[in-house]
Amino acid sequence: MPDIRTEEMVINMGPQHPSTHGVLRLKLRTDGEIVTHIDPVLGYLHRCFEKHAENLEYPQVVPFVDRCDYLASMNNDHGYAMAVEKFLGIELPERVEYIRVIFAELQRIASHLVALGTFGLDVGAFTPFLYCFREREMILDLFEMTCGARLLYNYIWVGGLSHDIPEGFVEKAYEFLDHFEPKIKEYNDLLSYNKIFIERTADVGTLPADVAISYGATGPVLRASGVDWDLRRDEPYSIYDRFDWDVVVGNDDVGSVGDCWNRYYVRVAEMEESAKIVRQALDQLPVDGDVKEAIPRKIRPDKGDLYFRSENPRGELGFYLVSDGSPKPMRVKMRSPALANLGVIDEIGSGWLIADVVAILGSLDIVLGEIDR
Amino acid sequence: MGFLEHKFNDNIIVGQVDKLIGWARSNSPWYFQFGLACCAIEMMSAAAARYDFDRFGAMPRSSPRQADVMIVAGTVTMKMGLRVRKLWEQMADPKYVISMGSCATAGGPYWQHGYHVLKGVDLVVPVDVYVPGCPPRPEALLEGLMKLQEKIKKQKTLVKIDE
């Protein structure tokens, strides 16, 4: 065979693409079908969140924080509210803490349902998408009953909540949990142990544990690589130390530790654990208490700075606040988990086929609103 | 109707060609899924099982060349605005644009200090229907689609329009 001169091709997986989960552009350098280098281009959704936060007072920043990671709004609100409360040193009533945990965990289930549904869509399965959104609509009904909104709530305020839970909420929540727990088995039958899905995702895009820590990857991506680290258990905030649940770590039953299948499976198992936490919180919910009594009239923290982190469905969400004594923050930096998770794409995506890059990107579960802020 | 009556069997319908074309086009608006931000999740919910988009004949297409309607769902930034224009130009005539959410209508909550946010997608493409809300409920998007269907039905294709 005579020597054929080959060249690398640059393919643009552009900002508009059905599988990039938002407006992300990947410049792929490929040698035939095999990808040699991935160069992400970000910023197509840069909405100047940090500039807004410097010009608004502390409570007014909460709706903007919502819109950064729009699939996990309750967790974003929770993280920001806890950061400012730590700054001010406020104590919260018990009922507020329990309701916050219930909503945060329900939101975690809803966010993982979207992640699973769209991952199935990327890999070629359309049915799990419809099934996941069916359960998600039931959770959104619960949210709408309480605060009126389906997607972006502005519910968890600094020092309390905006509305108390209505009558009938607890019964409806128990009904939802009884309906949801058998469905995990249905998802496992449909997708997790499906032979085609396993061939598509097992042993693809393996991420070693030390590389994950160096890149700052957190959340299910880190736990799937075998590192047993969860902020709710290891650095407990709010009242998470009162509940009994397990942290799910990647295993090598199907494929190897740190591949796409494990990143997917950790999310399925986490939904089950979150349902356990919600059930325990509903059982222990105190019946009386005012949700608005600890909201301060004027928020004017002392000079200083603080970094506070909490566990988002995507990983470690951190807020770095700098105050100069005025009612408006001097600097609010949001350390977004999806930005750190996306950093590993060049390490684990190179050397695979283009179709595998789609599966790897889907397993990292990114939300562009949070990356670009 | 005079000389045509009772001449043929009862399965012949007489009408205007424009109305037939308008009826056919409005009942199959294949939309170009251009979800940018939070409104994209509500668009996906509208396409899922509870608020079914498919019963209106609307199928999601990923390529602009196969689509009739472009639903701009989410905030359009300066960097993305150039690409929105390019994609709109790649769609084949007749094409329509639905601007979903308050970010695509007028900049949304980012109007005040957003240096990188385009205040309304109608600065780059012509818009037919505006759907307000932050984010609009799926039912609001369905109403926007129904208003677009009425607009398509009334469009004249063969009748000469006085300039």
Added chain:
Amino acid sequence: MTSQEIYDILVSQFGDSILEFSDEPLAEYIIVDSKDWYPIAQFLHDDERLVFDSLMNLSGVDFGKKADQMEVVYNLFSMSHRHKINIKIQGPREDFVVPSVESVWRMADWFERETFDMYGIIFEGHRNLKRLLLPDDWEGFPLKKDYEVQEYYHGIRVPKVKPKKLN
């Protein structure tokens, strides 16, 4: 290990480069001189008593024209020893240069690019210091306190950042 012990270990190794130490609540930090930052970072990562293998966050702060100071803050954490420390590097508002630590903690790669994009702080030794979020031909550094937007970008009018007074 407490912050005081970490500070003592650093002073015994690097002496004059460690400028200041504070242990108050809401103000725990160690201020470091920027010219020795790269060897200090490697020491923090590799030494067995410290093992700061996880960079939690990297951000820039602008204190405004009156104070005439900018800062880069590194929040570090050790996964094995479970202790934390905050390192700050201070500098002027124009021509602020800091050595890059992206070969020590790979996460710093994109976080430093973002700080350059928003503040104009140059990170020396970075393999690819380009803008991350804004387009490559954007003018100015937005998060500085005295930022003025450009008039037009590719023919589209850029909205003014300073708000009009609403009556």
